[in-house]
Amino acid sequence: MELNGTARLILGMISLGRRSGYEIKQLVSRATRHFWPVSSGQLYPELKRLEQRGLIRGEESSQGDRARVDYSLTPDGEDALRQWLVDQRELGFQMRDEAALKFYFAGVLDRNEVLELVRARRRRHERLVEETSAVAPEWDDSAPFRYLTWEYGIGLHTWIVEWCKRTEARLSERTPPQSRERGKRND
Amino acid sequence: MELNGTARLILGMISLGRRSGYEIKQLVSRATRHFWPVSSGQLYPELKRLEQRGLIRGEESSQGDRARVDYSLTPDGEDALRQWLVDQRELGFQMRDEAALKFYFAGVLDRNEVLELVRARRRRHERLVEETSAVAPEWDDSAPFRYLTWEYGIGLHTWIVEWCKRTEARLSERTPPQSRERGKRND
DNA sequence: TGGCTCATGTAAGCCGTTACATGATTTT
DNA sequence: AAAATCATGTAACGGCTTACATGAGCCA
Numbered sequence: 001m002e003l004n005g006t007a008r009l010i011l012g013m014i015s016l017g018r019r020s021g022y023e024i025k026q027l028v029s030r031a032t033r034h035f036w037p038v039s040s041g042q043l044y045p046e047l048k049r050l051e052q053r054g055l056i057r058g059e060e061s062s063q064g065d066r067a068r069v070d071y072s073l074t075p076d077g078e079d080a081l082r083q084w085l086v087d088q089r090e091l092g093f094q095m096r097d098e099a100a101l102k103f104y105f106a107g108v109l110d111r112n113e114v115l116e117l118v119r120a121r122r123r124r125h126e127r128l129v130e131e132t133s134a135v136a137p138e139w140d141d142s143a144p145f146r147y148l149t150w151e152y153g154i155g156l157h158t159w160i161v162e163w164c165k166r167t168e169a170r171l172s173e174r175t176p177p178q179s180r181e182r183g184k185r186n187d
Numbered sequence: 188m189e190l191n192g193t194a195r196l197i198l199g200m201i202s203l204g205r206r207s208g209y210e211i212k213q214l215v216s217r218a219t220r221h222f223w224p225v226s227s228g229q230l231y232p233e234l235k236r237l238e239q240r241g242l243i244r245g246e247e248s249s250q251g252d253r254a255r256v257d258y259s260l261t262p263d264g265e266d267a268l269r270q271w272l273v274d275q276r277e278l279g280f281q282m283r284d285e286a287a288l289k290f291y292f293a294g295v296l297d298r299n300e301v302l303e304l305v306r307a308r309r310r311r312h313e314r315l316v317e318e319t320s321a322v323a324p325e326w327d328d329s330a331p332f333r334y335l336t337w338e339y340g341i342g343l344h345t346w347i348v349e350w351c352k353r354t355e356a357r358l359s360e361r362t363p364p365q366s367r368e369r370g371k372r373n374d
Numbered sequence: 375t376g377g378c379t380c381a382t383g384t385a386a387g388c389c390g391t392t393a394c395a396t397g398a399t400t401t402t
Numbered sequence: 403a404a405a406a407t408c409a410t411g412t413a414a415c416g417g418c419t420t421a422c423a424t425g426a427g428c429c430a
Contacts, residue, residue, distance in 0.1 A: 004389070005283070012292035022409050032291060035284040042390055044411050066398065068409060078295075085289050086300055091311055092285040096192070097222040099278040100339065104219060105199035105268070106332045113273055124278055145293045148357075152287065152350060159346045163339060170335075191417070209381050226419055231383050253380060253426065 003084055006038055006046040007055075011073065011081040014056060018072040021047050030135045031146065034128065034153055047071060055080050099124065115171055122164035128157040190271055193233040194242075196225055198260065198268040201243060205259040208234055217322045218333065221315065221340055234258060242267050286311065302358055309351035315344040 003011065009032065013024045021044055028038050050056045055077035061070040073081065099121035106114045132153045137146045190198065196219065200211045208231055215225050237243045242264035248257040260268065286308035293301045319340045324333045 006389085008285075008288065012288065015292060015295055020409075021411090025409095032288060035282045035287040037281065037390090039391055040409095040411070041392075041413090044409095047410095066408060081292070082295060085292060085296055085304070088307075091289070091307060092283060093311060094224065094283045095222045096279060096281045098195075098280065100222040100336060101195065101199065101219060102272050102278070104332055104336045105202060105272060107330050108202055108265075108269060109272055117272070120275075120278060124280060143294050145291055148354060149287060149291045155350060156343075156346065159343065163342060167335060193417085207381075208383090212381095224418090227381095227383070228385090228420075229418060231381095234382095255381060 001080055001083065003080060004046070005036070006042045007050060008081075008084055009036055009038055010043070010046060010050060010071075011055065011077055011084070014071050014073050015078070015081055018070045020061070020068045020070050022068065031137075031149065034132070050077070111171065115168060118164050118168050118171065122161055122168070125157045125160040125164070129154060129161065132157065188267055188270065190267060191233070192223070193225055193229045194237055195268075195271055196223055197230070197233060197237060197258075198242065198264055198271070201258050201260050202265070202268055205257045207248070207255045207257050209255065218324075218336065221319070237264070298358065302355060305351050305355050305358065309348055309355070312344045312347040312351070316341060316348065319344065 009028070010024060013019055013027060016027075019027070021040075025038065025040065025043060028036070047056070047058070051058055051071070053076075054074055056071045057074050058069040058071045061068055099117065102117055103114075103121070106117060109117070132150065135150070137150055139147050196215070197211060200206055200214060203214075206214070208227075212225065212227065212230060215223070234243070234245070238245055238258070240263075241261055243258045244261050245256040245258045248255055286304065289304055290301075290308070293304060296304070319337065322337070324337055326334050
């Protein structure tokens with residue numbers, strides 16, 4: 001009973017209340033996008049597969065207006081979700097951070113180029129903080145996890161912004177513009 | 188002249204000095220693994236491709252002992268690397284954080300299960316901090332980026348550990364063990 | 375001699391992104 | 403009337419992981 005990433009997301013999202021594929025996408029873009037993205041190319045086929053496996057059930061909910069299908073968890077689906085949530089195996093964690101990689105190789109660059117790189121990195125996370133701030137959920141005593149997750153996102157990216165500021169300062173105060181020639185190696 | 192993720196990594200790694208595939212893997216596992224991983228299944232074929240594209244050049248360097256190939260950048264390779272480094276397009280950034288996703292859906296769990304989840308998350312990042320601490324590079328005035336990147340990793344994961352501690356405290360101090368029945372929805 | 379590290383690969387398969395397609399309905 | 407949003411998909415492709423394979427030297 002293995003669930004891929006998209007399946008986990010779907011089951012979880014539906015456990016928050018019956019939802020259509022489209023609504024899941026919206027909620028993802030407001031809430032989990034930055035630590036668990038999904039694309040329609042993955043979402044809709046996976047909804048079909050989960051229905052065939054009997055973990056979710058879809059019903060037409062087009063009340064007069066647009067055609068659409070709302071899904072809800074079956075008992076098997078609730079079990080599968082729970083099983084995953086309490087699964088003791090190692091929690092997956094991966095990051096792909098192009099700015100960090102570039103920075104690691106920044107020895108090839110001159111001082112201004114490095115600074116520009118760090119500034120771009122800072123802007124990126126400032127934007128992430130802004131975007132996240134814009135979708136603040138209201139506090140709900142019975143469901144604190146949305147809010148705490150939102151706070152986590154804000155805090156994490158704010159920390160990165162601060163790191164960028166400190167690094168910019170350190171790189172700026174460092175001696176004269178010693179632009180090391182290109183191609184020079186240092187093993 | 189597009190470079191995929193692995194190609195960027197390879198060019199950068201080789202710019203730090205001529206290296207074999209195996210050495211690149213080692214350096215990755217010590218330095219970039221957490222924000223830019225690579226597997227041999229991707230690495231070795233990509234080395235061949237980059238050589239065919241004329242961006243790197245490999246020579247046998249088996250001095251008596253084992254067979255191995257050391258690669259160095261060609262002028263075209265240096266250009267390609269530089270082009271990527273100063274490229275102004277949006278810097279890629281993605282995270283896949285299973286613990287964060289589980290936490291978002293933690294309404295399904297009872298209080299102790301949530302606490303266990305957060306603790307597992309904390310342990311994960313404590314381990315990351317330890318692992319990173321274990322591979323501290325020495326400071327090098329002419330190449331500060333390795334060190335600064337290392338520090339970044341330590342700082343980031345430490346921040347996450349602290350967030351977990353705060354969250355554990357908040358969840359613990361919160362009222363009596365109100366284990367909400369399963370299956371209950373809150374839309 | 376058995377196991378570990380060095381060193382380089384291949385094959386299968388999943389997973390996910392991108393881009394495209396369609397059509398209805400609401401808004402400007 | 404045009405444009406944006408709602409809503410659901412499909413096809414192609416790339417990238418990456420996993421697992422396996424091989425063989426040579428090193429160390430106990």
